Amino acid sequence: MRQHGLEAAISRRRFxxxxxxxxxxxxxxxxxxxxxxxxxxxxxxxxxxxxxxxMQAYLADVKTGFxxxxxxxxxxxxxxxxxxxxxxxxxxxxxxxxxxxxxxIIPWMNKWRSTGVLADFRTLDKGxxxxxxxxxxxxxxxxxxxxxxxxxxxxxVGGYWxxxxxxxxxxxxxxxxxxxxxxxxxxxAQAMTFDKNGRKLGESGYDxxxxxxxxxxxxxxxxxxxxxxxxxxxxxxxxxxxADGMDVGFKDxxxxxxxxxxxxxxxxxxxxxxxxxxxxxxxxxxxxxGKAAMxxxxxxxxEYAKQYPQLRIKVLEPPAGPGGQYxxxxxxxxxxxxxxxxxxxxxxxxxxLVDDKPLQDFNKLILAKPVRQQPSNYYDGLDDPxxxxxxxxxxxxxxxxxxxxxxxxxxxxxxxxxxxxxLLGRQSMDAxxxxxxxxxxxxxxxxx
Numbered sequence: 001m002r003q004h005g006l007e008a009a010i011s012r013r014r015f016x017x018x019x020x021x022x023x024x025x026x027x028x029x030x031x032x033x034x035x036x037x038x039x040x041x042x043x044x045x046x047x048x049x050x051x052x053x054x055m056q057a058y059l060a061d062v063k064t065g066f067x068x069x070x071x072x073x074x075x076x077x078x079x080x081x082x083x084x085x086x087x088x089x090x091x092x093x094x095x096x097x098x099x100x101x102x103x104x105i106i107p108w109m110n111k112w113r114s115t116g117v118l119a120d121f122r123t124l125d126k127g128x129x130x131x132x133x134x135x136x137x138x139x140x141x142x143x144x145x146x147x148x149x150x151x152x153x154x155x156x157v158g159g160y161w162x163x164x165x166x167x168x169x170x171x172x173x174x175x176x177x178x179x180x181x182x183x184x185x186x187x188x189a190q191a192m193t194f195d196k197n198g199r200k201l202g203e204s205g206y207d208x209x210x211x212x213x214x215x216x217x218x219x220x221x222x223x224x225x226x227x228x229x230x231x232x233x234x235x236x237x238x239x240x241x242x243a244d245g246m247d248v249g250f251k252d253x254x255x256x257x258x259x260x261x262x263x264x265x266x267x268x269x270x271x272x273x274x275x276x277x278x279x280x281x282x283x284x285x286x287x288x289x290g291k292a293a294m295x296x297x298x299x300x301x302x303e304y305a306k307q308y309p310q311l312r313i314k315v316l317e318p319p320a321g322p323g324g325q326y327x328x329x330x331x332x333x334x335x336x337x338x339x340x341x342x343x344x345x346x347x348x349x350x351x352x353l354v355d356d357k358p359l360q361d362f363n364k365l366i367l368a369k370p371v372r373q374q375p376s377n378y379y380d381g382l383d384d385p386x387x388x389x390x391x392x393x394x395x396x397x398x399x400x401x402x403x404x405x406x407x408x409x410x411x412x413x414x415x416x417x418x419x420x421x422x423l424l425g426r427q428s429m430d431a432x433x434x435x436x437x438x439x440x441x442x443x444x445x446x447x448x
Contacts (some may be wrong), residue, residue, distance in 0.1 A: 040072055040073055040074060040342070040345075041073070041074045041075075041076055041341075041342060041345075042066075042073060042074070042075050042076070042100050042101065042342050042345040042346055042348070042349050043076045043078065043099040043100045043101070043341075044075065044076070044077050044078065044099060044100065044101045044102070044103075044349060045078045045080050045085075045088070045089070045092075045099040045101070045102045045103065046059070046077070046078075046079060046080065046102070046103040047079070047080050047081065047082045047085050047103060048079050048081070048082070049157075049332070049362075049365070049366035049368070050365050050366045052079070054365060055079060055365070056079065058361065058362065058365050059077040059079070061361075062075070062077065062352070062353065062358060063075045063077060065352070065358070066348075066349060066352045069352065070345070070348055070352075073342075073345050073348070075349065078099065085108075086108060086111075089102065089108060090111070093112065093115075093117040093337070096339055097339075098117065098337040098339060098340070099337065100336065100337055100340040100341060100342050100343070100345065100346035100349070101334060101335070101336055101337075101340075101346045101349050101350060102334075102335050102337070103156070103332055103333070103334060103335075104118075104153050104332070104333040104334070104335045105330075105331075105332055105333070106143050106330075106331065106403070106406070107410070109143070109144065109152060109153055109333065109335070110406065110407075110408070112152065112335075113146055113147065113152065113406075114146065114147055116338055117337065117338055117339070118146075118152040118153065118335045118336070118337065118338060119152075119335075119336040119337065119338045119340065119343070120146070120150035120151055120152065121151040121152075121153075121154055121336070122150065122151050123150075124336060124343070124347050125347055128347075128351060129151060129154070132154065132354060133151075133155075135372040135373065136155050136371050136372045137155075137158070137329070137371060137372065137398060137399075137401050139329060139401060139402050139403040140155035140158065140329070140331045140371050140401070140403065141155060142403065142406075143155075143331055143403045143406060144331075144333050152333075152335060153333025153334060153335045154333060154334045154335075154350060154354060155331050155333060155371040156331070156332050156333055156334045156353070156354065156359075156362075156371065157331070157332045157359075157362060157363055157366065157368035157369070157370075157371065158329060158330065158331050158332075158368060158369040158370060158371045158398060158401065159329070159330035159331065159332070159368055159369055160227070160327045160328060160329045160330060160369060160394075160397070160398075160401055161227040161228065161296045161297055161298050161327070161328070162296070162297060162299075162315050162316070162318075162327070162393075162394045162397060163294065163295075163296055163297075163315070163316040163317075163318060163319070164287050164294065164295055164296070164297035164300075164313050164314070164315060164316070164390075165178075165287075165293065165294050165313065165314040165315075165316055166287050166288075166290060166292070166293050166294070166311070166312075166313060167312040167313065167314050168290070168310075168311075168312060169192055169213055169290060169293035170192060170293060170314070172192075172194070172213075173191050173192040173194075173200070173293070174191075176188055176191040176192070178316060179316070179319055180317070180319065180320060181319050181320045181321065182232070182235060182236075182261050182319045182320070182321050184319065185216075185265065185319050186264060186265050186268050186270070188215070188294075189214075189215030189216035189265070189268060189270035189271070189293070189294060190202065190215055190268055190269065190270040191215065192213065192215040192270070192293035192294065193211065193213065193214055193215040193269065193270040193293075194211070194212050194213045195207040195208070195210050195211055195212055196210045196211070196212040197210075198212075201215070201269050201270060208269060213290065213291065213292065213293060214270060214271060214272045214286075214291065214292045214293070215270035215271070215292070215293050215294060216265065216268075216270050216271050216272070216292060216293070216294050216295070217271075217272050217283065217286040217287055217291075217292035217294065217295035217296075218265070218266060218271040218272055218274075219272070219277075219280070219283035219284075219286075219295075220274040220420055220424075221280050221283055222412070222413040222416040222417065223280060224280060224283055224284065224296070225416045225419075225420075226328070226404075226412050226413070226416060227296055227298075227328050228296040228328065229262070229415075229416060229419060230328050230404060230412075231318065231326040231327055231328050231402065232258045232261065232262055232321075233249065233250055233254075233255055233258045234323060234324070234326040234402055235258070235318075235319065235320065235321030235322075235323050235324060235325060235326055236254045236255070236257050236258035236261070236321045236322055236323050237254040237321070237322055237323030237324075238250050238252055238254035238255035238257075238258055238323070239255075239405075240405075240411075240412075240415055241405050241407065241411060241440070245405065245407050245444055246440075246441060246444045246445075247437055247440055247441055247444070248415070248433065248436050248437045248440050250433065251433055251437065254322070254323065256429065256433075257322075258321070259419070259422065259429055260429075261321075262419070262423055263422065263423055263429075266423045266424070272286065272291070272292055274420075274424060276291070284297070284298065285304070287313070288300075288304050288307070288308050288311055288313070289308070294316075297313075299367050299390065299391070299394070300313055300386060300387050300390035300391070301367065301387070302383045302384065302387065305383065305384035305386055305387055311386070312386065313386065313390055314393070315390060315393035315394050315397070317397065318397065318400050325400050326400055326401075326402045327397060327400045327401050327402070328401075328402065328404065329401030329402055329403045329404075330403075331371065331403070332368070334350045334353060334354070336350065360374075360378065363378075363379075364379055364381070364382060364391075367387075367391060369391075369394060369395050369398055370395055370398060371398070372398070373396075373398060373399065374395055376392055376396065377392060378391075378392060378395055379391035379392050379395065380392070407444075407447070408447040408448070409443045409444060409446070409447035411440055411443055414436075414439060414440075414443075415436060415440075418432050418435065418436040418439075419432070
């Protein structure tokens with residue numbers, strides 16, 4: 001899954017829109033480390049995971065609370081626009097003058113994983129680290145580990161897309177039984193597909209050329225599909241990359257079964273055609289606008305709540321396959337620089353940020369999912385009660401999260417394209433697998 005913010009748990013479109021709105025809002029001053037010399041200041045760099053004014057208000061509260069709890073220490077928060085973040089981080093780390101604490105995502109951590117620029121939390125404070133990690137999804141922990149088992153980032157906020165159901169369209173279809181398995185998913189989608197005359201798919205006179213509502217949204221866009229294709233493979237007992245990372249992983253019978261099931265869904269008549277929309281914004285809103293009854297969705301935002309005042313959305317459990325139930329996960333981390341000027345202050349700040357109240361406030365601010373199970377009312381008090389319901393239902397699914405592979409190359413977008421070649425009839429399964437295998441082998445070899 002492509003990672004932007006929360007590894008595409010919140011979309012590229014959303015983050016770049018936010019970052020673009022910032023303009024020059026965050027000027028990066030000199031800050032960072034001198035190899036461990038003491039300082040009364042702690043610096044924290046974080047991209048804007050929410051609208052700028054709300055992000056700044058949250059960070060102002062953090063500064064006030066942290067400085068009150070740590071008298072004599074000054075906190076300097078710097079909001080780094082997403083489109084500049086990696087460049088700024090690279091310059092700071094390579095220059096030996098990094099911020100004490102940074103917000104990280106997995107692709108960035110992959111860049112630093114073997115460079116020694118991030119401190120090991122298990123060395124900084126093993127007792128705190130072990131206690132904090134209790135109950136955290138182990139895939140999040142694995143994604144933050146270095147080559148020698150170092151913990152280079154503390155899992156901070158999680159993310160994943162959930163299967164969202166438009167309740168009005170479900171009711172229109174007569175409330176068919178909610179799907180529990182991938183086998184259930186296709187007839188469920190078909191039962192919620194109607195033409196513009198109100199006829200259901202399969203009924204006499206149904207006009208497939210004039211569909212009013214599709215049962216399932218299937219967007220032909222890598223940033224969207226990367227959030228649901230991979231757990232098809234996992235749920236069928238396969239993977240998109242081989243165990244050694246050197247080949248595709250879906251050559252086996254389980255992988256082929258997953259591909260056949262995807263193809264059956266796409267060919268079912270209940271799936272949105274690939275030319276329905278031309279941009280990701282409309283694709284992501286398909287279930288909200290009522291064009292599709294069901295879709296994998298990043299969340300129910302305040303923007304959607306305002307635009308669709310009558311909308312009711314239900315979060316479904318992920319379908320089960322022979323290999324289990326999974327959701328493609330994402331994570332944002334807090335890291336301490338190995339050359340932090342104020343290492344003890346940096347650790348104090350991390351501890352403050354992950355304390356129950358600041359962490360809950362941040363999750364609610366950016367509509368992220370928690371990295372461990374939380375009470376069923378964790379998101380109570382959001383801007384719209386429908387947002388609260390959605391997030392509380394979505395948060396309960398964190399137990400199904402699985403992270404995409406940690407690799408020295410990024411095969412996901414290429415594989416989405418190849419899988420679409422098969423799903424849309426441009427290649428046979430065998431031809432697609434053969435071609436994808438050759439390309440992944442080349443990518444893996446080049447990354448060695």
